[in-house]
Amino acid sequence: MRGEITLAHGNGGEENRSLISGIFFKHLKNEILQKAEDAAVVPFEKGENIAFTTDSFTVTPLFFAGGDIGKLSICGTCNDLAMMGARPRYLSLAVMVEEGFSARELEKIVRSMKKELAKNGASVVCGDTKVMPKGTIDGVLINTSGIGETLIGGIGASKLREDDLIVVSRDIGAHGAAIFTAREGIELESSLESDCTSLWPAVEALLDAGIEPHAMRDATRGGVAAVVNEWAVSSGVCIELEESKIPISQSVRGICEMLGFEAVALANEGTFLLALSAEDAPKAVEILRSFEGNGSASVIGRVTGEYEGRALLLSEWGTKRFLESPSGELLPRIC
Amino acid sequence: MRGEITLAHGNGGEENRSLISGIFFKHLKNEILQKAEDAAVVPFEKGENIAFTTDSFTVTPLFFAGGDIGKLSICGTCNDLAMMGARPRYLSLAVMVEEGFSARELEKIVRSMKKELAKNGASVVCGDTKVMPKGTIDGVLINTSGIGETLIGGIGASKLREDDLIVVSRDIGAHGAAIFTAREGIELESSLESDCTSLWPAVEALLDAGIEPHAMRDATRGGVAAVVNEWAVSSGVCIELEESKIPISQSVRGICEMLGFEAVALANEGTFLLALSAEDAPKAVEILRSFEGNGSASVIGRVTGEYEGRALLLSEWGTKRFLESPSGELLPRIC
Numbered sequence: 078m079r080g081e082i083t084l085a086h087g088n089g090g091e092e093n094r095s096l097i098s099g100i101f102f103k104h105l106k107n108e109i110l111q112k113a114e115d116a117a118v119v120p121f122e123k124g125e126n127i128a129f130t131t132d133s134f135t136v137t138p139l140f141f142a143g144g145d146i147g148k149l150s151i152c153g154t155c156n157d158l159a160m161m162g163a164r165p166r167y168l169s170l171a172v173m174v175e176e177g178f179s180a181r182e183l184e185k186i187v188r189s190m191k192k193e194l195a196k197n198g199a200s201v202v203c204g205d206t207k208v209m210p211k212g213t214i215d216g217v218l219i220n221t222s223g224i225g226e227t228l229i230g231g232i233g234a235s236k237l238r239e240d241d242l243i244v245v246s247r248d249i250g251a252h253g254a255a256i257f258t259a260r261e262g263i264e265l266e267s268s269l270e271s272d273c274t275s276l277w278p279a280v281e282a283l284l285d286a287g288i289e290p291h292a293m294r295d296a297t298r299g300g301v302a303a304v305v306n307e308w309a310v311s312s313g314v315c316i317e318l319e320e321s322k323i324p325i326s327q328s329v330r331g332i333c334e335m336l337g338f339e340a341v342a343l344a345n346e347g348t349f350l351l352a353l354s355a356e357d358a359p360k361a362v363e364i365l366r367s368f369e370g371n372g373s374a375s376v377i378g379r380v381t382g383e384y385e386g387r388a389l390l391l392s393e394w395g396t397k398r399f400l401e402s403p404s405g406e407l408l409p410r411i412c
Numbered sequence: 413m414r415g416e417i418t419l420a421h422g423n424g425g426e427e428n429r430s431l432i433s434g435i436f437f438k439h440l441k442n443e444i445l446q447k448a449e450d451a452a453v454v455p456f457e458k459g460e461n462i463a464f465t466t467d468s469f470t471v472t473p474l475f476f477a478g479g480d481i482g483k484l485s486i487c488g489t490c491n492d493l494a495m496m497g498a499r500p501r502y503l504s505l506a507v508m509v510e511e512g513f514s515a516r517e518l519e520k521i522v523r524s525m526k527k528e529l530a531k532n533g534a535s536v537v538c539g540d541t542k543v544m545p546k547g548t549i550d551g552v553l554i555n556t557s558g559i560g561e562t563l564i565g566g567i568g569a570s571k572l573r574e575d576d577l578i579v580v581s582r583d584i585g586a587h588g589a590a591i592f593t594a595r596e597g598i599e600l601e602s603s604l605e606s607d608c609t610s611l612w613p614a615v616e617a618l619l620d621a622g623i624e625p626h627a628m629r630d631a632t633r634g635g636v637a638a639v640v641n642e643w644a645v646s647s648g649v650c651i652e653l654e655e656s657k658i659p660i661s662q663s664v665r666g667i668c669e670m671l672g673f674e675a676v677a678l679a680n681e682g683t684f685l686l687a688l689s690a691e692d693a694p695k696a697v698e699i700l701r702s703f704e705g706n707g708s709a710s711v712i713g714r715v716t717g718e719y720e721g722r723a724l725l726l727s728e729w730g731t732k733r734f735l736e737s738p739s740g741e742l743l744p745r746i747c
Contacts, residue, residue, distance in 0.1 A: 078515040086509075087543030100519050101505070101539060104526045109502070109537040117537035119502045119559065125460040131504030131557055132540045167444070167454045169466030169557045170436070174421075180413040184435050191439045202444040202452035204436060205467050205555075208422030210744050213550040220540075222466055222504045222557035224454065409545050 083406070089298025089344075090403035114234055115157035115294060118227055126230070128163035130154055131222040137410045139186070139216055141259045143251070143270030144346070146219055147189035149412060152275050152346060153297070154223040155197040159277040160293045160349060162232050162284065163225030165199040171220040172204070176211045186217065196275045199223070228284055234311035236291040242358040243316060243378040244351045246279065247272060247371045248324035249301055253343030254332040256411055269328040272370065274347030279368045286364055288357045295349040297412055299403045301341045304350050305378075305388040306402035317389045318378035318400065341390075342403040344411045352380065418741070424633025424679075425738035449569055450492035450629060453562055461565070463498035465489055466557040472745045474521070474551055476594045478586070478605030479681070481554055482524035484747060487610050487681060488632070489558040490532040494612040495628045495684060497567050497619065498560030500534040506555040507539070511546045521552065531610045534558070563619055569646035571626040577693040578651060578713040579686045581614065582607060582706045583659035584636055588678030589667040591746055604663040607705065609682030614703045621699055623692045630684040632747055634738045636676045639685050640713075640723040641737035652724045653713035653735065676725075677738040679746045687715065 078099040085092040102110070109117050116130035134150040144152075155165040170190070174183060194200060251272040258265060276295060283290065292312075294304045301323070305316040318341075325333075325340045333340050347370070353361060358376050365374035383389070388400040413434040420427040437445070444452050451465035469485040479487075490500040505525070509518060529535060586607040593604060611630060618625065627647075629639045636658070640651040653676075660668075660675045668675050682705070688696060693711055700709035718724070723735040 078519060080515050082509045082511060082513045082515055082518065082543055084511050084543050084545060087541060093541065096541060097539070100515065100522055101507075101536075101541070104519070104522045105505070105529070105536045107535045107537070109535060110539075113538045117502070119537055121460045121462070121561070123458045123460045125456045125458045125462075127456070127460075127462075127559075129502055129504060129559060130538050131506045131555070133506045133508055133542050133555060135508065135542050135544060167452070167464055169464060170440070171466045171468045171555050171557075172436075173468055173470065173553065174417045176417060176419050178417045180415050180417055180435065183417065184413060184439070187435055187439045194440070200442045200444060201436075201440045202442070202454055203448045203465050204432070204440075204445075206422060206428065206431060206436070207468050207470050208417055208419050208744065209470060210419060213745070214553070215548040218508065218549070218553070220466070220468060220506050220555035220557075222506075222555075224462075224464060224559065226456070409543065410548070 084409050085406045087409060088403060088407040089303050092404060115160040116163060126227040128158050128161045128225040128227050130157040132157065134219040134412060135410045136412055138259050141271055142255050144273035145186055145189050146217060147186035148193050149273055149346060150219040150221045151190050151193035152273055153412060154221040155199055156276045156295045158223050158225035159280040160295055161227060162229040163227040165197040165223055165225045165277055167202045167224040168199055169222045170201045170204040173207045173209055173214055173218040175209050175214050175216055178216060193275055197277045232290060232292060234292055234308050237308055237312035237314050237352045237380050239314060239380055239382050240355060241291055241352045241380040242355050242376050244358055244361055245377050246349045246365050246374050248326045248373045249345055249348055250325060250329040250340040250343035252346040253408060253411060254329045257408060258332060265328055267328045272345050272347040274370060276347060276349055279365060282364050283361055286360060288361050290351045290353045292352040293349055296345045298344050300343045300345060301350065302400050303402050308352065309388050310386045313385050315381045315383040315385060315387055315389060316378060317381055317391055319391050321393045322375055322377045324373035324375055341400065346412060419744050420741045422744060423738060423742040424638055427739060450495040451498060461562040463493050463496045463560040463562050465492040467492060469554040469747060470745045471747055473594050476606055477590050479608035480521055480524050481552060482521035483528050484608055484681060485554040485556045486525050486528035487608055488747060489556040490534055491611045491630045493558050493560030494615040495630055496562060497564035498562040500532040500558055500560045500612055502537045502559040503534055504557045505536045505539040508542045508544055508549055508553040510544050510549050510551055513551060528610055532612045567625060567627060569627055569643050572643055572647035572649050572687045572715050574649060574715055574717050575690060576626055576687045576715040577690050577711050579693055579696055580712050581684045581700050581709050583661045583708045584680055584683055585660060585664040585675040585678035587681040588743060588746060589664045592743060593667060600663055602663045607680050607682040609705065611682060611684055614700060617699050618696055621695060623696050625686045625688045627687040628684055631680045633679050635678045635680060636685065637735050638737050643687065644723050645721045648720050650716045650718040650720060650722055650724060651713060652716055652726055654726050656728045657710055657712045659708035659710055676735065681747060
């Protein structure tokens with residue numbers, strides 16, 4: 078690859094994929110990495126089914142409505158495991174702190190981690206701390222990696238089948254909108270909080286009820302649009318979403334109208350999509366709705382054979398348009 | 413904890429320990445984390461013995477004599493696994509890149525990773541890429557976490573026994589001295605290269621030969637001084653090092669004299685200490701010396717009961733002094 082790395086290379090969409098394939102996959106590819114989605118499933122001799130994932134957290138501001146970088150760093154990694162049907166078990170925690178950062182604020186961040194770890198039944202088992210000279214990083218950057226125990230197999234982006242239904246666990250775009258308003262100092266009449274939350278409890282309830290998801294994915298960078306496009310390509314299917322069925326809160330709708338964002342491209346940190354059989358869908362929606370914040374869980378679309386590898390958005394008036402994977406500079410440091 | 417985080421909190425020595433215990437351990441402690449050393453050994457139901465570790469790499473300059481941040485990021489994490497007697501297997505790779513960074517340089521870094529992974533027989537199986545707006549980080553920061561398979565048990569900082577011998581795998585301080593000279597633009601007559609290397613091949617050879625190390629530790633931040641102090645405290649023993657037996661190259665000695673550093677406190681990235689029985693030591697030294705760069709592997713000290721929890725440095729003239737764990741601001745961004 079030539080040229081310079083741009084912000085667009087970190088958008089979770091098209092350019093991000095080109096950076097990954099043009100530099101990282103090119104030199105480091107192997108069978109496990111190629112199959113890895115939110116987490117990689119790694120084989121061990123004694124047959125343990127282990128999922129492994131990593132994520133860096135660079136969000137700014139560090140504290141926002143609905144969470145902080147500490148909560149986010151635990152949710153993000155545990156959610157990646159949960160999306161592979163894996164119970165979060167062991168986390169590593171690597172923190173980079175800028176010289177001069179307040180010890181009290183750092184402790185507040187770590188307290189948020191503790192609370193969120195408990196919700197996942199997971200523990201931090203190893204760590205690393207680096208202090209960076211003033212001005213060489215901005216505040217605090219965190220990396221967590223996680224090991225989980227996969228409870229189900231056969232789940233993944235390539236497992237969608239025609240006639241599957243697409244379910245979303247709640248209203249979308251809250252994290253992206255909350256970070257944006259916090260960063261720009263926009264005052265809203267309504268309360269707008271990030272959806273940042275741990276998804277394992279809901280996933281566990283779904284699995285316990287015998288639901289068999291074909292794919293699950295939390296719609297982080299690149300939002301719902303990135304997820305459905307990746308699924309459509311990986312499974313060679315068409316995903317058709319009904320615009321009117323996608324739950325979007327009034328606050329997020331307002332932010333989108335004001336600033337020209339599309340809610341389907343906004344980042345989420347506690348909202349996931351499921352692809353599953355029409356038979357399993359109603360039960361899944363019912364279970365999801367029993368969890369706090371998930372009252373608007375809904376079936377929002379279905380898998381068809383119309384345009385292979387593409388996603389469609391169907392309007393209320395019967396028109397259709399392609400829903401593209403986000404490209405260009407999205408919000409940097411959203412997670 | 414109160415006040416501000418200072419560079420000294422990242423020194424791998426005393427203040428680093430106080431930050432970890434005052435903030436991270438305080439809120440996140442659990443049995444596995446408490447026992448974790450270079451890596452944590454995590455239990456799984458089917459009895460797989462898995463070691464897990466994480467490290468962030470922040471070195472500046474990114475390219476230095478003997479390595480670059482890519483090589484370092486693989487060596488660092490694989491070495492942490494090797495030191496627990498674990499074969500490196502699966503790595504995660506999280507890269508943060510500053511907007512505007514050269515794609516070619518990034519590719520060069522990734523190529524170094526590939527080369528080093530092969531030496532360890534390990535693979536990168538999951539990753540994350542974040543692009544940071546210009547000025548919010550300096551160049552490239554990398555985190556790798558690693559999963560290994562532990563081949564031996566009963567190894568650790570608390571397993572040293574009286575009359576054990578202390579072996580060092582090669583001459584010390586090369587990484588710290590190389591980074592310092594690169595950073596300060598010091599020109600040396602002699603060639604000085606970082607010791608940055610993968611230790612698993614040497615460790616594997618030791619284990620294959622039936623050597624039973626009681627403890628192994630690569631002497632990274634805080635150097636040899638930090639390792640022997642930690643071992644002395646954890647095992648409740650005294651470690652006595654003979655100054656004249658500690659191998660130090662002419663170049664490192666020169667840098668230390670010029671700048672007032674102590675070689676025993678300089679960071680290494682491919683140099684480790686072993687504590688083992690007097691019976692195993694000669695064979696271990698012989699095996700170590702057969703590896704490139706390890707021609708100066710030597711017995712440098714022994715474990716006694718003289719001062720519990722302390723390390724001593726014995727001079728050639730028969731004088732003794734306590735060797736303290738490094739404190740204060742050491743070189744930031746050394747690894």
